[in-house]
Amino acid sequence: xxxxxxxxxxxxxxxxxxxxxxxxxxxxxxxxxxxxxxxxxxxxxxxxxxxxxxxxxxxxxxxxxxxxxxxxxxxxxxxxxxxxxxxxxxxxxxxxxxxxxxxxxxxxxxxxxxxxxxxxxxxxxxxxxxxxxxxxxxxxxxxxxxxxxxxxxxxxxxxxxxxxxxxxxxxxxxxxxxxxxxxxxxxxxxxxxxxxxxxxxxxxxxxxxxxxxxxxxxxxxxxxxxxxxxxxxxxxxxxxxxxxxxxxxxxxxxxxxxxxx
Numbered sequence: 242x243x244x245x246x247x248x249x250x251x252x253x254x255x256x257x258x259x260x261x262x263x264x265x266x267x268x269x270x271x272x273x274x275x276x277x278x279x280x281x282x283x284x285x286x287x288x289x290x291x292x293x294x295x296x297x298x299x300x301x302x303x304x305x306x307x308x309x310x311x312x313x314x315x316x317x318x319x320x321x322x323x324x325x326x327x328x329x330x331x332x333x334x335x336x337x338x339x340x341x342x343x344x345x346x347x348x349x350x351x352x353x354x355x356x357x358x359x360x361x362x363x364x365x366x367x368x369x370x371x372x373x374x375x376x377x378x379x380x381x382x383x384x385x386x387x388x389x390x391x392x393x394x395x396x397x398x399x400x401x402x403x404x405x406x407x408x409x410x411x412x413x414x415x416x417x418x419x420x421x422x423x424x425x426x427x428x429x430x431x432x433x434x435x436x437x438x439x440x441x442x443x444x445x446x447x448x449x450x451x452x453x454x455x456x457x458x459x460x461x462x463x464x465x466x467x468x469x470x471x472x473x474x475x476x477x478x479x480x481x482x483x484x485x486x487x488x489x490x491x492x493x494x495x496x497x498x499x500x501x502x
Contacts, residue, residue, distance in 0.1 A: 248314075248315035249315065249319075250311070250312075250320075255298070255301065257294050257297060257298040257301070260290060260293070261291065261298070263290060264293075265287070265291065267287035268287030270283055271283030271285070272284055302475075303462065306472075307467045312472075312474070317472075320474055321474065325481075328481060328482065332485070334444075335444070335445075335489050335492075338437065338444070339441070339492065339496065341437055341440075342441060346437075353434070358434050358501070359432045359434050362427050362431060363426040364502035365421065365425075365498060366502075367498040367499040370417055370421050374418065375490065375494050377417070378410075378414060378490050379487065381406075381410035381487070382484060382487045384404075384407040384410065385403070385456070385479075385483050385484070386480070388403035388404045388407065388476070388480075389476070389480055392463070392473050395470050400468075404456060404460040404463060405460060411449055412453060414449055415446065415449055418446050418449075422439075437497070438497060441497060442497070445490060451482075452483045455478075455483075456483060458479075462475065
């Protein structure tokens with residue numbers, strides 16, 4: 242940065258946007274092949290390309306911010322605004338699912354029996370696994386905040402413990418949701434209720450998996466002493482994302498699992 246006459250972020254040449262795009266195209270094409278021809282070869286290739294892209298892109302950004310000193314205060318501020326705008330876009334993404342759910346539930350059509358839930362749909366008991374998952378995510382929000390305060394207070398051991406617990410809670414949530422899907426008496430093709438339920442909770446589940454991966458990466462970086470009390474935006478971004486996931490789940494639980502059932 243000493244040779245630059247400005248504080249802004251100049252991105253180095255990188256192949257990862259290209260490989261990420263190829264991976265995304267391969268993944269979506271592979272999903273079509275999987276759904277229509279029961280062939281997972283292209284889908285598996287797409288997943289592998291995306292995973293390799295993620296690992297190497299994260300590696301380069303870690304080098305850039307931790308070892309090369311390119312993430313100055315001005316750059317970090319830009320990254321913060323980028324993360325904020327990304328989360329806003331994610332909020333609007335979930336608004337569309339809630340819009341569809343409330344549109345269908347507040348004025349159920351005659352085709353589904355003019356009632357909600359539709360006739361023949363056996364909904365989940367909101368006091369069982371959904372309530373447990375709610376408690377798990379609320380507890381994970383507490384532990385990720387604990388980790389943040391530990392980093393600010395330079396308590397390396399406590400931050401490691403808190404981050405590890407958060408990752409375990411994220412994995413536990415995913416395991417329980419997978420079990421819930423396995424035991425479900427209805428599918429995504431069972432009327433508009435099945436479509437709304439699995440689209441909303443399924444995309445939230447994907448966000449939990451992404452957030453858990455994000456936090457696991459931060460845990461690994463923290464163990465390697467990449468974060469300091471003043472320079473840890475990578476972790477802050479993961480924490481913001483995780484809190485967003487928590488809040489979305491609260492709305493899902495209240496509207497779809499409790500009120501909607």
